[in-house]
Amino acid sequence: MIAELNRLVEQIDAHLSGDLDIGAFAAGAGTTEYHLRRMFSTLTGMPLSEYVRRRRMTIAAADLTEADDLLSIAVRYGYGSTEAFGRAFRAVHGVRPADVRRDGGPLRTQPQIRFHLTVEGNTPMDTRIVDRPAFRLIGHAARVPLQHEGVNPHIQAHIAALPVSEHDRLKRMSTTEPPGLLQVSADVDPDYVEGSPLTYLHGVAVSADTEVPDDLDVIEVEGGTWAVFRAEGAYPSTLQTMWAATATDWFPSNPWNLRPGPSIVSVLERSPDFRAATCELWLPVERA
Template sequence: MIAELNRVVKAVEEHLTTEAGDLDVAALARTLATTEHHLRRMFAALAGMPLSAYVRRRRMTVAAGDVVAGREDLLTIAVRHGYGSTEAFGRAFRSVHGAGPSEVRRDGGPLQTQQRLRFVLSVEGDTPMDTRIVESDAFRLVGHATRVPLVHAGANPDIQAFVTAIAPAEHARLKALSDRQPAGLLAVSDDLDPDRAEGSELTYLHGVARAGTAPDDLDSIEVPAGTWAVFRASGPYPAVLQETWAATATQWFPSNPWRLRPGPEIVAVLERADDFSTATTELWLPVEPQASRP
């Protein structure tokens, strides 16, 4: 995966101006024998930023050189870097540098440079990951769903408020509906932004996995048959869960012949402290075999 991500970085550099055309991430993923879904997820996890944000920052870094040079008008520079107007270019420029193009041309700054990324292999993995591969029939996730912003670190206050508002009797009712693996009450994230951008919206469902039909008063997510990688971890909650997800990207996927496929991400809490300060969790990620390079 490291080599593939470095090819993505090279392709970004080749498509920073409109003369080269827009970067077709889906087509690039196909040439790398993977999928756009997996490529974007792995880039975001390992780079610490979405691919779309990296492209914008690199484009504005290169554009800043043209702006400071002062040899061309701002509209010419804007069009070269993929913007149809100086207004749209100015908004993107300010979002990266904290100042507009005219200010930077006049003052020479401020400028926030995005260096070209280079992914390197770090020899880690000294702690084995407790993982199993599960083949599953089609099933449905049943419960109460809402839209919430994505939070990368720490507790998600929107999810906390949503779950707290569910009556204790309803938790018991949901748990009784569970009739298959993953068992018990589940935290489900679906419809995630491909780049996993902080603050982007996702569908969160508090519920259970069910082979049978769903009651009419509950939300439902249909899950097709497929393969799942299941990661078990114990420790401070939710930090252990967030660290487990990060480790799948930095250690497990680069070392194993699997890639993410579209589908919900499911968390099952197997054991927990009374105050939920610690927990044993299982993270279920939908996967498929990684295709061989031609």
């Protein structure tokens, strides 16, 4: 995967004046666009689309020192008007193209990213591969913004609004793996953009033929393979660190790709104040 990501970065620079077909590139590299985008965003902390925009505007800034008219430069980098180009340019550099032509800057450069794999191997990951038939996730769902670090206040408020009796009721309805009360993230942006909306469901897993009460939301989950990662420690920091480690350590070293589907956290044990927990992270995968 590290080699494929470096080739992707090279292809992005080769296609700054046009559109690179990420899906076709992924297929040629023996992976999927979904997996490629998720690995890129997890490893770099920025969406692939944002990196492409920053690189385009970095190279476009150099063109502004030439005599070409602004519309020609805009079209060269895939924009249909000087207004659209100007908005993208200002979003990256914080100044207008005209300011750069007049004053020469200031400019914010996006260097070309290079990926390197550092092999340490001093933190074994407790992982198992599970094949599961189709099942249902049922519970209470809400649309919330994606947050990479810390406690998500929107999720926290959603859970806090549920009475204790409802938590107990959901626990009693759990009939299949993943076990217990679950924290489910679905419909996540493939680029994993901070603040982008996702569907969060607080609920449990039941068999595919279970009748669902009218007051509960349902996410249908297709049958397939799951990688299950176990983490124990401070919550949610240990869980979030393990999330990142799946991209930096596990996926580059194992013949599996992420596939579309919900990510699921099963809280197996927790301290009374929920500052520490033993969790399982379930990620849908397929053979690379």
